[in-house]
Amino acid sequence: MVRIRVDPAELRVAAREIEEARRGYLGLAERSVRVGLEAPSYDGQFGPQVRAIGLEGSARLRSLADRLAEQAQELLRIADNFESVDQQAQQGLASWREQMIGLQQAGLRFMDGLGLPWGSDGAGPGDDWPPDWARWIPGLWFFWWLYLQLNGQEGALVAAPSPTATAEATLVATPTMTPTLEPTGTAEPRSYGVQPGDTLWGIAANHGLSVEQLMGANGLASDLIYPGQVLILPDPSYVAESGVGQMPVPETGAEGSVPAVDFGSVRFERGFNSQINDPNSNAHNGIDVSGVGVIPIQSSFNGQIAFYWDGGFDNGDVSDTLEDNYGWGNSMIVEYPYADQSEGVQMIFRDQYGAGEDDSVYLMYGHLGTGFEADLPPDLQVQPGTVLARMGDTGYTTGPHLHLSAKVGPSGDVGARESEPGSGLWEVSGGWYQWQFVDPAGLGIVPTQ
Amino acid sequence: MPYTTVIVRKARTFVPREASAAAADLRAMASEGRELTTRLRAVSTQLASSWEGRSSVRFLDGFQGQPPAGDSSALWFDAQSHRVSSMTVTTWETVPETVWVPES
Numbered sequence: 001m002v003r004i005r006v007d008p009a010e011l012r013v014a015a016r017e018i019e020e021a022r023r024g025y026l027g028l029a030e031r032s033v034r035v036g037l038e039a040p041s042y043d044g045q046f047g048p049q050v051r052a053i054g055l056e057g058s059a060r061l062r063s064l065a066d067r068l069a070e071q072a073q074e075l076l077r078i079a080d081n082f083e084s085v086d087q088q089a090q091q092g093l094a095s096w097r098e099q100m101i102g103l104q105q106a107g108l109r110f111m112d113g114l115g116l117p118w119g120s121d122g123a124g125p126g127d128d129w130p131p132d133w134a135r136w137i138p139g140l141w142f143f144w145w146l147y148l149q150l151n152g153q154e155g156a157l158v159a160a161p162s163p164t165a166t167a168e169a170t171l172v173a174t175p176t177m178t179p180t181l182e183p184t185g186t187a188e189p190r191s192y193g194v195q196p197g198d199t200l201w202g203i204a205a206n207h208g209l210s211v212e213q214l215m216g217a218n219g220l221a222s223d224l225i226y227p228g229q230v231l232i233l234p235d236p237s238y239v240a241e242s243g244v245g246q247m248p249v250p251e252t253g254a255e256g257s258v259p260a261v262d263f264g265s266v267r268f269e270r271g272f273n274s275q276i277n278d279p280n281s282n283a284h285n286g287i288d289v290s291g292v293g294v295i296p297i298q299s300s301f302n303g304q305i306a307f308y309w310d311g312g313f314d315n316g317d318v319s320d321t322l323e324d325n326y327g328w329g330n331s332m333i334v335e336y337p338y339a340d341q342s343e344g345v346q347m348i349f350r351d352q353y354g355a356g357e358d359d360s361v362y363l364m365y366g367h368l369g370t371g372f373e374a375d376l377p378p379d380l381q382v383q384p385g386t387v388l389a390r391m392g393d394t395g396y397t398t399g400p401h402l403h404l405s406a407k408v409g410p411s412g413d414v415g416a417r418e419s420e421p422g423s424g425l426w427e428v429s430g431g432w433y434q435w436q437f438v439d440p441a442g443l444g445i446v447p448t449q
Numbered sequence: 450m451p452y453t454t455v456i457v458r459k460a461r462t463f464v465p466r467e468a469s470a471a472a473a474d475l476r477a478m479a480s481e482g483r484e485l486t487t488r489l490r491a492v493s494t495q496l497a498s499s500w501e502g503r504s505s506v507r508f509l510d511g512f513q514g515q516p517p518a519g520d521s522s523a524l525w526f527d528a529q530s531h532r533v534s535s536m537t538v539t540t541w542e543t544v545p546e547t548v549w550v551p552e553s
Contacts (some may be wrong), residue, residue, distance in 0.1 A: 006500045017492045021550065025519075028478050032526075035474045039467055042538040043552045046465050053529045058477070060522050068489075071512045078504050145455075227473065 008079035008086075015075040022068040025061045032057035109140025109197045190233040194225050203322040205309035207233050297365060297389050299382035301345050305364070329395020330368040332388060336361045337411045360411040368392045457546045462539045472534035479526035486519030 036054025041047035177421060203225075204214045214220070217234040225231070283394030310330050337360040338349050347356035382388065493513050496505065 010499070011496075014492050014496055017488060021485045021489050021492075024481070028482055031474065031478055035471050035478075039471050040465065042465055043540070045538040046536055047470065050471050050533055053475070053533065057475070057522075057526055057529065060525065061482070064518050064522060067511075067518075068515060071508070072517070074508055078508065229546075345532075 006082070008082045011075050011079040011082070015072045015079070018068050018072040018075065018431065022065045022072065025065040025068065029058040029061035029065065032061065078092060103142055103146070106199055106202075109199060109202060109241075153377060192231045192233050194229040194231060200225055203231065203233075209233065297368070297387065297391060299334065299384060299386040299388055301336040301361070302342075302361070303334050303381075304338040304384055305334045305376065305380040305388070306335045308332040308373065308376070310368075310370060328375070329394060330370055330372070330389070331364060331366040332368060333362055333364045333383060334388065335411070336363065339411070358411055359409060362409060365389065367395050370394065451549050451552065452547050453550050454545050454547050456543050458541045458543050460539050460541055464535065467533050468536050472530040475526050475530035475533060479523040479530065482519055482523040482526060485522065486516050489519060491517040495513050538553050 029138035032054045034054070036047075036051030037295070039054075040048045108416075191209075194203070200214060200220075201211050203209075204211045213234055214231065217232045308331070336349075336355055338346055338355045341349060349359070349361055355361055365388060368389040372389035376386065376388065493509065493516060497509055497513070
């Protein structure tokens with residue numbers, strides 16, 4: 001079976017074979033010299049000629065041995081890289097497991113909220129109940145809910161137990177702006193006092209509402225609630241309509257069955273506050289949006305594509321971080337200037353990202369699919385809904401997904417880096433992105449290598 | 450005194466007896482080099498058949514040139530072995546020789 005990613009041990013065995021061959025050639029090289037030295041001179045008619053042959057043979061074999069040494073080392077380096085990525089993947093899995101446990105706990109609380117058995121107290125209908133395996137039932141309920149969310153089933157509960165869980169769930173559940181709610185019915189809104197352990201989606205589900213309705217009715221910008229908080233419960237017939245600051249409505253995907261995803265509703269607050277601004281952090285500086293298929297990625301706002309890299313990297317090939325664009329694979333930085341946005345978007349930029357009139361929000365889209373360059377707008381100007389690229393699997397990935405990093409900085413800050421080519425880093429407002437400078441768009445940026 | 454004995458120098462061309470030993474050594478080295486090349490080729494084939502991607506291409510681009518280089522070295526040693534085995538030297542020896550001397 002042909003694999004892009006082979007077992008590092010396999011590479012090490014190959015490196016050892018090469019090393020043994022190298023030693024063999026070195027041994028031959030010594031023998032070659034010795035043959036020349038042992039040849040008698042015969043008045044310079046024999047010995048010197050054989051000696052010259054021995055030396056030349058030795059040089060040939062040593063040259064071959066040197067190349068083999070380099071290649072054995074290269075193989076070991078690739079093996080090290082693969083192992084390093086394995087460790088990162090293990091850490092990622094551990095993090096994912098923690099999140100899943102959190103989600104399961106949320107599921108338990110959900111069961112508690114519905115008054116169903118086998119909630120967090122494990123209490124079932126009888127003394128012998130539940131058996132150990134049954135304690136996973138709430139989690140299974142929750143995973144079913146998550147499945148419905150990820151597959152976009154109509155009528156599924158809409159909630160966001162964790163903004164760092166699966167990004168698509170977050171996409172559905174947590175718009176970045178505060179949408180206005182225009183009541184279309186006449187019923188009086190009810191209210192609900194938040195209890196310990198409540199979640200927004202649990203409350204919404206209990207009252208036949210969507211999270212968007214609940215957030216809209218209460219002016220919530222996130223799914224965070226606290227005990228004692230009183231939430232307005234709108235009538236389920238109320239419909240949240242687009243208002244000031246509303247993100248563009250996702251379009252139907254070009255493939256028909258694949259819905260377009262409005263990445264304008266991805267939240268970045270967490271990344272801004274804790275990770276992205278730390279230039280020395282090796283943390284995952286952004287958010288991953290999982291997906292299957294060629295999901296189109298739309299521009300969130302008005303802006304311009306600052307850089308892009310459509311190099312067509314092999315999926316999962318992580319042996320060379322530099323040439324692999326620091327692991328981002330095919331990727332793109334889009335600058336969204338504050339000044340170019342609608343009033344509603346400016347409000348978001350200002351209130352949530354702290355952007356000023358002279359600032360821009362820079363989004364970096366990583367692991368994109370190949371071949372998007374041909375479809376980019378000629379002037380690289382984008383508007384909300386402009387398809388930038390499609391989700392891919394390039395660079396450091398364990399599967400198709402979109403990596404999004406965000407940064408706020410002075411407008412035109414990307415261009416300001418023209419005077420400092422070669423760093424391989426994109427600096428914006430004290431933070432850093434690892435980014436290989438390329439200039440396929442003719443912006444005057446000097447490549448680093 | 451029609452005959453007399455004189456000392457003369459004569460050239461003698463021959464293949465040194467050490468040549469065959471040296472040639473055999475070089476031939477043996479060619480053979481051992483081929484064995485090493487076979488091992489390298491096996492490594493290359495194994496990697497090429499089970500590993501693809503940019504890392505693989507980059508590595509194998511360089512590495513797949515080594516077995517042929519090994520073969521080339523082996524051929525060279527074989528050629529040198531033939532060359533040494535047929536290498537001759539010329540020595541000049543002084544030997545007594547009886548020659549006829551005409552009477553004056």
